[in-house]
Amino acid sequence: MEISVNLRQLEAFRATIRCGSITGAAKMMHISQPSVSRLIADLEDSAGFPLFVRVGRGLTPTVEGRHFYNGVEGMFVGIDRLQDLAKSIRTSQGGKISIGAIQSIATIELPKAISRLYNDNPDVEFVVQSRNTPAILDAIQMRQLDLGIVGREPDYSGVEVLFQTSVAYVCLIPEDHRLATEYGPVDLEELVMTETFVTFGASYPDSMMSIDPQLSEKLRARSRLSVANMPLAGALVREASVLAIADPFSAEQAVRMGGVVFRPIKQKLTYFVAVVAARREELSREALKFVDLFAQQLQSRVDKVEKLSGHAS
Template identity: 65%
Template sequence: MRSIGYYKGIDFGGDAHLNLRQLEAFRATMRSGSITEAAEIMHISQPSVSRLIGDIERSVGFPLFLRSGRGLTPTLEANTFYKGVEGMFVGVERLQELADSIRTTSGGIISIGTIQSIAAFELPRAVNQLYQRYDDIRFMIHARNTPGILDAVQMNQFDLGIVGQQPPYQGVETLFQTAAPYVCLMPEDHKLVGQAGTVDLEELANSETFVTSGGAFPDHMMSMSSALSNKMQGCSRLSATNMSVAASLVRETGVLAIIDPFSAEQAVNMGGVVFRPIAQDLKYYISIVTSGREQLSRQAIELSEVLAQQLSERVAHVVSYAK
């Protein structure tokens, strides 16, 4: 007989209280007709089975077996009680089978909306772990901006959303959030390459030009002083709302860019550029959101956890690099 486990919750009033282990012993004894065989079925000792049967008899208030020599004869009450116990175990075993099926069968689709900075490197790495593990999961990945992702998650169009603006977010549940320092992207032959420590944007703004974002700097960079922001915008002739485009402009024109560390890593992998930590405290926010954890499959939750771990490790690396 398969052991279901231990469960407290059958209360007969007063001191009468049964657990599932006791009922397993009663069921095994009824099925086998002996304490010895019941002990073998349950992989426990004969005294343990006898003790469990005795506990049940004290709880229910009537004898279950008549003992004659080495044999056992169920009482009338035991036969009636057994019908109820057997029905309960059938239901429990069906639940166990259902749980086994859910645990071993995945299937389905995981839909993800992601910002560009995570779409090209971090997310594919996380997806690959589940892709190799589950051969019946389909992944649908959509690259959008943060407002579009949040709207889609709220409408249950995406299981998971990876967004990049400072929380809080309305109408969604945040599974993970972190913040990484922005970095300064520069051509690999720039005079600042190879120097230790951070670069100061106040100083660089006197001699260097920068790629801006839409003619300005993103709202999440507004911890930058307005004077510095205006100074950097005033001498800029290049603007790009996409970080990967900004990185390409750095590579081709020799100007600098303030860029998130995830996009910076992609740019460095493509060659021709490097990045340096900056002195100013400019934060890039990353969060994983959903419309509700209870609506996610086990595999979708696993994906969010894998990605969260990767992002945490990446942020820790960038922070240590800045030091």
């Protein structure tokens, strides 16, 4: 059944949820209580299920109403972002740029890029969040974030890719390990015979493309340590004298914490990074400028890592 609703009905529904009563919603919307009641009733008729049950003098959303509210709230977040965009376009400068980034990028690479635009544009406001890739993609599709910096194998369905690149994983090594003073790529096929590795969820990321299944199983079989993120993996490399396979951005963070070094890997295991948005057309000029700055910076970093690893095309 096709649902026919209008924005005013959704506003009344949202206000009633937030206020917990028709009276509060009417005051928030500056309309009469009967008008709010009628808007809610029309919305329920169109939706085909009750949105509220009366509890005392107030209203409580039904299970269906709560599910419906999640979608409505996401829509209004998108409207709020469009209003911010309209303001940015009107003033030709300034505005807010909200960014969600994976942890490996959020600590070093992202602040570098932000600082360049931040210092030259005093009217631009940044809102930065560190999340995992699935959460970032969801937030982008809901228009809760302008830009997302994600790390997994393409494709990224439901969003527009503004920039993407890939880089080889590296091997994290304790600085007092015999391998730390040697140079050149390490061979995982050789190391797996003598060394112990940290794994992630007792496995290795699917985004490590082209890894031999037998090698992956050997690495897993020699692991007694499983972690959920790279900072913890880096700490265990330092403290437990084990090895880890890491993306170079996380590896740099671990090196800055001290006690570890990293070397390139003979086997090319690929780490993907992409900048995404809901639609390029919805971004402000400042946001697009940031994407260009960040893309140039990140690609320069990737080129250096690839040259070091001997994997440059």
